[in-house]
Amino acid sequence: MSQKRKGQYSTKVKKATQMLFYKRHAKPGVKGWELHKALGGDYPKVLDVLDAYLEPLDMQVKVVFEEEKTPDKPTVEELDKARFFVTLKDVATKDKLMGWRVDDLAGLAIAISHIVANKGQAARKDVEKLLGDKIPNWKVQLNVDRYIRYGYLMQDDKGQIYLDWRTRAEVDQKKLIDMLLSAEKQKEEAQEQYEEAQAEE
Amino acid sequence: MPAEKHEKRQGKERLERIIEMCMAIENHQADPFTLNVDDIIGVVKAYFPHWDQPEELKLDAEALSHLASVIKLQSEWVKQRSTSLYTDPFLLEEKIRQTSKNGMVDVFAAAWNPIVDSEKLTLPTLAQGLLYWDALAPLGNRWKDIDVSKVQTGQVSRDEMVKARVLGDREFGEELECYWQELKLKTAEKGKDGKLEYWSFIGADTYEETVQRAFLTAFLVTYGYATLEIDRLEETVTIIPFDKPREEPLSVQSTSVPIAVSVEDYRKWKEEKQP
Secondary structure (H helix, E strand, C coil): CCHHHHHHHHHHHHHHHHHHHECCCCCCCEEHHHHHHHHCCCHHHHHHHHHHHHHHHCEEEEEECCCCCCCCCCCHHHHHHCEEEEEECCCCHHHCCCCCCHHHHHHHHHHHHHHHHCCCEEEHHHHHHHHHCCCCHHHHHHHHHHHHHHCCEEECCCCEEEECHHHHHHECHHHHHHHHHHHHHHHHHHHHHHHHHHHHC | CHHHHHHHHHHHHHHHHHHHHHHHHHCCCCCHHHCCHHHHHHHHHHHHHHCCCHHHHHHHHHHHHHHHHHHHHHHHHHHHHHCCCCCCHHHHHHHHHHCCHHHHHHHHHHHECCECCECCCCHHHHHHHHHHHHHCCCHHHHCCCCCCCCCCCCCCCHHHHHHCCCCCCCCHHHHHHHHHHHHHHHHHHHCECCEEEHHHHHCCCCHHHHHHHHHHHHHHHHCCCEEEEEECCCCEEEEEECCCCCCHHHCCCCCCCCCCCCHHHHHHHHHHHCC
């Protein structure tokens, strides 16, 4: 890459960083068409460069497409309609709460897992019933409202709850379900080992 | 040929049963895999040589079309269950119930990539804010006080209010009843099949009077004295008076129908009315 070209890219990367890191609208993130307008037609390449810069810092450029499914080879039109964010790649255990209360974050995890397992939608009353098992009832409704307000969930007029844009941007749904199932499996295995050890004694 | 006739009748009955079954599956009343597609195709195939009438061929095509829908549902079922995200909801619910709050948070944190988002002021944005502040007119200029002069309170009689046209000279209920009688009379005289054209009822000598009649007509409909019939294709509105006021209109959920009574509409009606 020539020096001039490198210089051009570095200016564009700086601009992209400002656009993606600093809040421009009520919702975080930037629409593809905004990046297209500000950085030019090669903005996907600029974002690739930025992504490479962010990797050692444990951050990444994340794209959320309009359609629920992520296209294999997105077209420029699809990218223009998508929303781009910078997200943390891995949340360190000590910082895992990110300012949330443990109850609230566990509730969010439960709501998201339940919706994912029910083909992407669930009745609000079912979600509230599930949360009511471990969270005081007076808090359940407030929490669900908060998850909706933050953009993790959305509700239609029939009382059905779906996953909203923030979940699609922030949560690796497959990993969440796999982890949930294997966490339980690990617990069972540990329990079996403990029981075997007890029996041997 | 009675044997051929019997065969046909039996075939038709079987196709109808197949269609019913397929429709039940399409309406999610039955599992898509309760239907053995190969068997059904065999039945459709076996009876096909007997069909020669258009209705019979139509029934055959209908059965095939519903069968195709069932196959599509079966394929969707398989696709959904084969996705990496498919987990039995009951199993997962059980897992959620068994996992502790902290366990849930650990699991979630592993799959969670929170958005990085900052809010920060810069010198240019501060300068922009100052410029806006300079250009902004004081509240006193923007929200000017409404000039309200003090007046002495007094009393006014009902007759005076009627004279000032604040109140009508009759009670509203009484006026509505008279208006309903007028509607019934006009429908009997000028109407057709118990219906009267909306404009020929509300139309009056002046526009103000027409608006007042349209206003009262709206109440006639709301309180169950009459109903409106709207033909969207012909763009006609007719009013149908009831012999007895219906009691349910306010107790059931109804639909509001906006009908514009503009000056243009009034002029148009007047011109059409003139011989």
